[in-house]
Each structure stands twice: as structure tokens, then as C-alpha cells.
Amino acid sequence: EHNYSTYIYLLPAFGGEEITRKFLQEVSNILWAYIHKSNQRNSKVLDFHHPHQLKAGLEGLNMELPDQPETLEQILVDCRDTLKYGVRTGHPRFFNQLSSGLDVVGLAGEWLTSTANSNMFTYEVSPVFVLMEEVLLKKMQNIVGWLEDEGDGIFCPGGTISNLYSILLARYHFYPEVKTRGMGALPQLALFTSEHSHYSLKKSAAVLGLGTDNMVMVKSYYEVIPASVSQGLVPIYVNATAGTTVYGAFDPLNDIADICHRHSLWMHVDAAWGGGLLISDRHRMKLQGIERAWSVTWNPHKMMGVPLQCSAILVKKRGLLKECNELGAEYLFQKDKHYDVSYDTGDKSIQCGRHVDAFKFWLMWKAKGSEGFEAQINKCLENAEYLYDQLQRRTDFKLVFDSKPEHCTVCFWYTPPSLRCLPAGPEKEAKLHQLAPWIKARMMEKGSAMVGYQPLGGKVNFFRCVLSNPATQQEDIDFLLDQIVQLGQY
Numbered sequence: 001e002h003n004y005s006t007y008i009y010l011l012p013a014f015g016g017e018e019i020t021r022k023f024l025q026e027v028s029n030i031l032w033a034y035i036h037k038s039n040q041r042n043s044k045v046l047d048f049h050h051p052h053q054l055k056a057g058l059e060g061l062n063m064e065l066p067d068q069p070e071t072l073e074q075i076l077v078d079c080r081d082t083l084k085y086g087v088r089t090g091h092p093r094f095f096n097q098l099s100s101g102l103d104v105v106g107l108a109g110e111w112l113t114s115t116a117n118s119n120m121f122t123y124e125v126s127p128v129f130v131l132m133e134e135v136l137l138k139k140m141q142n143i144v145g146w147l148e149d150e151g152d153g154i155f156c157p158g159g160t161i162s163n164l165y166s167i168l169l170a171r172y173h174f175y176p177e178v179k180t181r182g183m184g185a186l187p188q189l190a191l192f193t194s195e196h197s198h199y200s201l202k203k204s205a206a207v208l209g210l211g212t213d214n215m216v217m218v219k220s221y222y223e224v225i226p227a228s229v230s231q232g233l234v235p236i237y238v239n240a241t242a243g244t245t246v247y248g249a250f251d252p253l254n255d256i257a258d259i260c261h262r263h264s265l266w267m268h269v270d271a272a273w274g275g276g277l278l279i280s281d282r283h284r285m286k287l288q289g290i291e292r293a294w295s296v297t298w299n300p301h302k303m304m305g306v307p308l309q310c311s312a313i314l315v316k317k318r319g320l321l322k323e324c325n326e327l328g329a330e331y332l333f334q335k336d337k338h339y340d341v342s343y344d345t346g347d348k349s350i351q352c353g354r355h356v357d358a359f360k361f362w363l364m365w366k367a368k369g370s371e372g373f374e375a376q377i378n379k380c381l382e383n384a385e386y387l388y389d390q391l392q393r394r395t396d397f398k399l400v401f402d403s404k405p406e407h408c409t410v411c412f413w414y415t416p417p418s419l420r421c422l423p424a425g426p427e428k429e430a431k432l433h434q435l436a437p438w439i440k441a442r443m444m445e446k447g448s449a450m451v452g453y454q455p456l457g458g459k460v461n462f463f464r465c466v467l468s469n470p471a472t473q474q475e476d477i478d479f480l481l482d483q484i485v486q487l488g489q490y
């Protein structure tokens with residue numbers, strides 16, 4: 001029906017309106033078909049192929065880049081195939097990652113953002129988006145519980161970078177000379193984080209030249225901080241986690257805030273995963289004390305279902321981000337512009353060009369209101385409790401922790417009949433360790449569901465089921481358990 005030629009007939013080509021409209025309509029049809037399928041339980045979560053199979057183009061998706069233009073029809077086929085062999089993270093049976101779901105308003109926001117193709121560094125190119133970012137950051141700071149005259153922040157590429165910002169700011173706060181004189185001008189610093197915190201804390205210590213050895217992983221902060229002083233180190237920073245990556249556990253923020261206060265340390269809360277719970281009256285007490293933090297990482301692309309990526313670093317001390325990162329490139333941040341240049345927020349960032357991550361989030365907030373987000377988050381936690389209840393009832397599954405989940409991750413082992421009769425010991429442990437990857441591989445080949453697994457702290461491989469996907473219903477949780485049982489027989 002459509003006889004498309006190549007891209008050269010698309011706008012801005014003269015007379016390209018109609019072909020452009022048709023092309024985009026076709027793209028939107030492809031997206032709609034994908035969204036529709038993603039929401040159907042009888043469709044696969046993924047159509048798995050090994051890298052060599054996809055690379056070889058066996059399934060028709062030719063990844064090589066041509067010298068000659070492809071036809072627009074082929075471009076549409078490429079779009080279809082790309083989605084066909086990808087993973088449907090919005091499928092109700094996708095339990096694999098903390099970020100999941102397919103929010104239609106968020107998607108519209110992301111599409112609009114790309115259409116605007118704007119850059120967040122200056123007000124002159126992103127007037128509306130810059131103001132929306134400000135509104136969102138203020139709202140998040142209010143929810144954290146900071147005072148009216150406190151609070152700053154920026155959206156940045158993911159929780160790792162947000163955490164990196166927190167260390168960068170802590171170091172600058174105590175030693176502003178680091179910006180010009182570098183690490184050589186500083187004493188040997190010590191930073192602290194709990195054992196189950198995200199690996200980005202250690203990575204940031206490496207990236208910032210502090211050294212991974214100086215990011216001390218603690219079980220208890222009480223003894224380790226004074227011990228580090230006696231070793232000649234200068235403690236400056238403590239990270240507390242609100243929602244650990246695997247267990248979804250919450251550090252006692254008030255206790256940690258007391259310690260930080262006593263030792264005059266920067267307190268950061270990595271609430272990348274747990275931040276969303278602040279919106280829920282039912283669950284926000286898990287983050288009690290977060291208002292005492294000097295900085296907070298919060299990823300709306302996790303618990304709030306905003307399309308990737310959407311991550312904020314919130315900073316209590318206003319102006320610090322700018323002071324720490326400002327270099328004042330004159331080609332971009334001219335001081336003599338005809339508007340209030342405090343809205344040229346780009347120099348707060350360690351990036352130059354910055355993607356508009358705020359708009360889709362703002363649009364979702366408009367569409368749902370705080371109440372809609374709260375309901376969505378509460379439902380995800382109810383799903384986690386449902387899974388916990390099911391696992392408790394069954395003898396073929398064993399919870400990693402017997403207590404009710406604090407967040408939307410539930411960790412467990414499956415023990416098939418062949419292992420149940422084995423006595424506890426290394427042989428059984430070794431077999432159990434192999435089981436989760438084996439089941440997952442079969443599940444991926446089948447495409448029926450996706451769930452993660454890992455070993456942790458001496459525990460052999462166990463499943464981590466994430467329930468942040470708003471599409472998931474209790475029947476999907478039942479299905480997952482049945483699948484594990486079915487695929488785990490050998």
C-alpha cells in the first residue's frame with residue numbers, strides 16, 4: 001500500500017510532509033503492536049537468541065551498517081525486528097530488573113522529548129524542560145522533608161552517577177581546594193557504606209581517585225569510624241541504603257544520621273530503589289530519618305515506573321552543586337544573557353550535554369497525581385507480600401529471609417524433589433547453586449518469564465523476584481512459581 005523510498009524524501013525535504021506523516025504513522029503502528037503484545041500474557045517475554053545467532057542475521061535482522069541507504073520499508077522492518085528480538089520489560093511476567101513496566105504516558109513523554117531534541121544545559125534551548133526539572137526537584141525535596149530554604153539537585157544518568165555526585169560533593173564540601181589542586185592536596189580520606197550497598201559506591205571511589213580500599217564496607221558503623229581515625233584516615237562520608245539492590249532492605253537512617261552528626265560526616269542516602277516509597281503513606285516510615293541526609297539518590301525509573309532513564313541526585317545545601325562543578329564555559333554560560341541565567345543549570349552538572357529526563361516524569365505525575373503513584377507503589381508492595389505468603393505456604397520453596405519483605409524484592413530458593421531428599425551439606429549446596437541459573441536459562445529459551453538470581457554473602461544462587469512492574473497481577477506470580485517448578489525438574 002505504501003511505496004516508500006528512502007530517507008531523502010522525508011522532511012525536511014521539500015514536499016516531504018505526507019511521506020513523513022505516513023512513515024511516523026507506521027512507526028507508531030509498530031510501537032502499538034509491541035505495546036499490545038507486551039500486555040498479553042500468552043505472548044513471550046522474550047524471543048531469546050544467542051549473540052552469534054543475532055549477529056549472523058539468521059533471523060533477518062542485519063546489524064551491519066550499509067554504504068547505500070536502505071528503503072524506508074526496510075527501516076520499518078528493522079524497527080519491527082529490533083523489538084521482536086528484544087526483551088519486553090513491560091510484560092507482566094518480567095520480574096528481572098528493578099526498572100520495569102511500560103508506562104504509556106511516560107512513553108509519550110519520551111517521544112515528545114526526542115521530538116524536541118533539546119539539551120538541558122541552558123534555559124535558552126530548554127526553557128520549559130528546565131522549569132519542569134526545577135518543579136520536580138522541588139517536589140522531591142519536599143517529599144524527602146527538607147526545609148523550604150534547603151535543597152538543590154539535578155537529574156543525571158542513573159543511580160551510579162547520582163551516588164558518584166554525592167561523594168564528589170562531600171569531598172568538595174570538606175576540601176574545596178580539591179577542585180583546583182587535586183587529590184594530592186588532601187589527606188587520606190575514608191568513606192563508609194554498608195555491606196549490602198550498591199557496587200556503585202566502590203566504583204565511585206575508584207573513579208574519583210579516592211581508592212576502593214578507602215570505601216569501607218561495614219556491618220556496623222559504630223566501631224569502624226573511630227578505628228579509621230586511629231589509623232590516620234580522615235572520615236568524611238557515610239552512605240546509607242534505603243532499599244538494597246538484592247534484599248530490598250532499609251538501613252536505620254536515624255541511627256546513621258546520629259553517627260554522622262556525632263562525627264560531622266556527610267550523610268548520603270542511596271534511595272535509588274527505595275525512594276518511591278516516600279510517596280506512600282503506608283510505607284514511607286521505612287525511610288524515617290531521610291530528611292537528615294545531606295544528599296539523596298532517587299531513581300524514578302525504578303519504583304515509580306518512569307521509562308529509563310530518570311534518576312536524581314538531591315542535595316540539601318543549596319548552591320553546592322554549582323560551586324563544585326562550575327567551570328563557566330563562556331560559549332554556553334554567558335553571564336550577560338537577557339534572562340535570569342541562574343536557570344542555565346548546566347554548570348551544576350559534570351556533563352555538558354544532558355538528556356531531558358524530567359519531562360516524561362513530569363507528564364506521568366500530571367497524569368497520575370501523587371495519589372496515582374501511591375496506589376501503584378502500594379500495589380507493587382502488595383504483590384511482594386502475596387509472593388512471600390505463597391512461598392511461606394509451600395514446602396518446595398524456601399525464603400532467604402523469613403520476615404515479610406520490606407520492599408518489592410523477594411528472594412528464595414526452589415528445591416526440586418530430587419534435592420529435597422539429599423542431606424544438608426556441600427553436595428546439596430553445590431546442586432542448589434547450579435539450579436537457579438539452569439532454570440533461568442530454560443525460562444529464557446522458552447520466553448515464558450524472566451527472573452534474576454545471584455549468590456550473596458556465602459549463600460548459593462537464589463532467585464530475586466522484583467515486583468516493581470505495575471502490569472503484574474497475582475496470577476503472574478502464581479505462573480512464575482509454577483514455571484520454576486516445571487522447569488526445575490531433572
Ligand code: ABU
Pocket residue numbers: 096097098099159160245
Ligand atoms: N542500578 C541497580 C539496578 C539493578 C537491577 O535492576 O537489578
